[in-house]
Amino acid sequence: MTSPRNDAFTLFDLRVEVVATDRPMVCNHREGDSFTLRGENLAFPPGQTFPLYPLAALLPLLPAKQRPTHPNDWMTTDAEVACPDPHCGARFRITRIGSTTFRHGDVTLVPLPADPDRHG
Template sequence: MQDNSDEAGVWLYDLRVETVLDPERAPVCRHVAGESFRVEGETLVFDPGTRVSMYALAALLPLLPAKQRETAPGDWMSTDAEVACPDPHCGGRFRIIREGRRWFAHAATTGLPDARGTPYWEGEP
């Protein structure tokens, strides 16, 4: 997606969320080091065979939209990348990595009738 300077919109980072393990604490939940999924816009993309605990995903979901947006360099969203598994006994962690950025036009992402355009997913290759 291209940035059209006369069109309202927002840049969002694509994210990769990768499972990492604390070397000093064993995982007690199903966490496999190196497994990952991607966040592209509002879409979670899982490779075939990838599995993520719904409890871990529930802990991650509120952070992903904030991690997609541009933040100040000193903001903890810019500097901190790992989220612990919500089970306090588990050594599983999730590393959120910002990758490429995409432009989302406001008209392609809103449901407001007066501002609505072609949905962004209909323009994807």
């Protein structure tokens, strides 16, 4: 009898925090505003809002920051992202704050391939 294949994988938990610069912030965020990302879930502190347009600019980067990357990859070394409004001085610091392990079968209905060496 074969043992079931391990379908676990780990993603980094992230914290995104608004960082002030020497330029004024013009969007609806304040220094220290933040949110966390664990798996696919964003969590905001009670009563805090976050503007849509900076969030939209950050969203494509977050799944890449959740995954292990090569030490020389810019996704590993660069932690701050500028606000997409060219007139706003805010930056957003993305920090890996921990990790969470998930199981393939808990996050998708697509089965793993029968051959573990086959990708696709």
